[in-house]
Amino acid sequence: MIDQKNPFGLHTVTPYLMVSDAERLLQFLQHVFDAKLRGDISYRADDTVEHSEIMIGDSIIMMAEPSPQFPEIKPTSCGMYVYVNDCDKVYEKALKKGGLSISVPTDYPHGDRYGGVKDFAGNIWWIVTHNKK
Template structure:
């Protein structure tokens, strides 16, 4: 949706992760969610100062902040929670919550990426 005050393809609200290494964060979201890199601003010493990726219909922004990084918490709807949970673990995440069916109709799981961010994965399966 274009609003006239957002870049084309961006929503009004975009999550922004502050991470120790954008390069590592990019590798994780590409391996786990098949994210598509949209934009990258080079930083010092081969790092990345800012990057944007598309996951499904949403844009995720991230910036490199070294020791001042703050872990975030993001919820992502995916076609198959179990498969994406496995991809996340293979990409270096640790399990926070194994896939399970919840009473509000989602199958859900949680992982913590190597930089400390929490990723809540969901697939809507209908009311339980």
């Protein structure tokens, strides 16, 4: 069992996205999920994002842009499962902000209703509301 405490208010696992144009993704997340920037964005000398943190609900996502200092690290994409109060509303916000529909919101037997949206960087955002009482 891992029970590692940290001084930064992070959960045991914190996603760290490596994307081209991190500022654009931060803006997308702020618009779609009402995410809040956590602290200041730090930049390298070439004005690329070295580190940033954004908070969606009670979860933190870190992100940066690739650096020539570490040529083996390339932009990557991933999938995130995000609980919201109204998945239909948030799904529509994501589409209006340029997201590409992967799946329209649908009710599933386990009680979640969700749809999927792909952002410009290739990340899939599963936008979820739990409906089962």
